[in-house]
Every structure is written in C-alpha cells, then in structure tokens.
Amino acid sequence: MNIRGLQKTSLLDFPGGICATLFVGGCNLRCRYCHNKDLVLNHTALPYYPPHEIITFLQKRSSLLDGVCISGGEPTLRGVETMLPFLTAVKNVGLKVKLDTNGTRPAVVGKLIQAGVLDYIAVDIKGPWEKYPLITGVDIDPGTVKETVALLKGCASRQEFRTTVVPGLLTAADLLWIAKEIEGCPKYVLQQYRPPAAPIDPAFSAGQPFSHEKIRQVAETCRQYVHVLELRGF
Numbered sequence: 213m214n215i216r217g218l219q220k221t222s223l224l225d226f227p228g229g230i231c232a233t234l235f236v237g238g239c240n241l242r243c244r245y246c247h248n249k250d251l252v253l254n255h256t257a258l259p260y261y262p263p264h265e266i267i268t269f270l271q272k273r274s275s276l277l278d279g280v281c282i283s284g285g286e287p288t289l290r291g292v293e294t295m296l297p298f299l300t301a302v303k304n305v306g307l308k309v310k311l312d313t314n315g316t317r318p319a320v321v322g323k324l325i326q327a328g329v330l331d332y333i334a335v336d337i338k339g340p341w342e343k344y345p346l347i348t349g350v351d352i353d354p355g356t357v358k359e360t361v362a363l364l365k366g367c368a369s370r371q372e373f374r375t376t377v378v379p380g381l382l383t384a385a386d387l388l389w390i391a392k393e394i395e396g397c398p399k400y401v402l403q404q405y406r407p408p409a410a411p412i413d414p415a416f417s418a419g420q421p422f423s424h425e426k427i428r429q430v431a432e433t434c435r436q437y438v439h440v441l442e443l444r445g446f
C-alpha cells in the first residue's frame with residue numbers, strides 16, 4: 213500500500229466519526245498549491261508502515277475508532293489488486309473506510325465500490341475541466357475525473373465532492389461552474405486555502421485567500437445545485 217504516514221486519531225477526516233488517517237505515498241498530479249510535497253515527490257524517503265502492522269494497530273485501537281481514512285498522495289495508484297485485500301482487512305477489523313481521491317482512476321474506484329469496501333468517498337474537483345493542466349501541473353485528461361463524477365451518481369456510498377478555493381487559480385465563476393457540473397450530488401465542500409510553507413510551486417506559499425464574505429456569496433449561488441453545500445475552514 214506504500215503507507216508513508218499515519219495520524220492515529222482524527223476528528224476531521226471522517227464526517228461524523230473518529231478515524232485514523234493513512235497517507236499513501238505517490239501521486240500522478242503535481243497541484244501547484246499541494247501541501248503534501250514530500251508525500252508526492254519524495255515518499256520513498258519517508259517512514260514506511262507495513263500493511264500488516266497497520267492492521268495490528270487498528271485491531272488494538274478499534275474500540276476507539278469509527279473508521280479509517282485512506283488519503284494521499286493518491287491511494288488509487290496502488291491498484292485494485294493491492295487496495296482490495298488491504299481495505300477488506302480493515303473492514304474485517306470492524307471499521308468503516310473512507311477514500312480520499314483525486315478521481316483520476318475511475319476504474320479502481322468503480323471496482324472498490326462494487327466490492328463493497330468503501331463507506332465514504334471524497335473526490336477532489338480541482339477546477340473547471342479546461343483548467344486541470346494549469347492547476348494540477350500535469351497534462352492530465354480531466355475526462356477521467358468526469359467519469360468518476362458519473363460513477364458516483366449511481367453509487368449508494370456516502371460521498372462528497374470538494375474544491376480547495378485557491379486564489380489566483382479559481383474564480384467565483386469557476387466554483388459555480390463546478391457546482392453545476394456536479395448538480396444533484398449529496399454534498400459539495402468548499403475548502404479554505406491555507407498557503408503551505410513549501411508547496412510544489414513556491415509561488416503558492418503566499419496569497420490572499422477568499423474572504424469569509426466572498427465565499428459566503430459564492431456558496432449562496434452554488435447551493436441551489438447540490439443537496440448540501442459545506443464551507444470548511446472558512
């Protein structure tokens with residue numbers, strides 16, 4: 213699984229529950245504002261947590277936890293063959309599983325949904341499709357993320373789409389465009405951007421985040437397209 217980070221307890225990463233968060237090394241994107249630079253570019257230098265040790269840890273801790281959040285990096289790069297046995301082992305401990313993904317591996321997400329190992333799926337929508345290369349720093353086909361959006365429309369797992377509101381990359385009009393694109397989804401989360409100390413692109417270590425007032429106005433325009441609109445960190 214290439215687990216390169218462990219947060220033993222989180223009150224934030226699993227909506228409505230207490231979870232442990234696992235950070236999987238490696239990512240196929242290079243988002244310019246990414247605050248997990250080492251996990252993306254230098255993960256082999258980070259501590260490694262063997263999956264069997266993580267399962268033992270979860271067994272000991274299971275009475276204190278509701279679930280496990282599998283985050284990254286991008287966990288789906290590990291593939292179904294690696295993820296399915298691990299997530300099945302987590303479920304066998306009696307814990308729920310939340311997957312954080314950038315949505316670029318719809319086939320993997322689809323197979324994990326089919327296998328019934330995902331209780332909650334959080335998908336990043338980085339921006340309007342045509343802005344993906346600019347925001348993610350790679351020549352990615354946003355059609356894959358679009359496929360993941362379509363996949364989740366027919367899926368019973370709890371789910372959310374979320375966008376980090378990065379000044380200089382996203383406008384109010386962009387956020388409205390995204391809300392329309394995911395129209396009818398159960399939850400859309402607008403996350404406040406906090407300039408990281410050492411992002412992938414140093415230009416994003418500073419910047420004036422959207423004000424509370426501005427994001428509230430944006431939220432009002434987006435709210436009509438989704439069931440729940442949540443502001444996180446504002």
Ligand code: SF4
Binds near residue numbers: 240241247284285
């Ligand atoms: S912010 Fe972008 S580069 Fe960083 S881990 Fe997430 S998807 Fe990968």
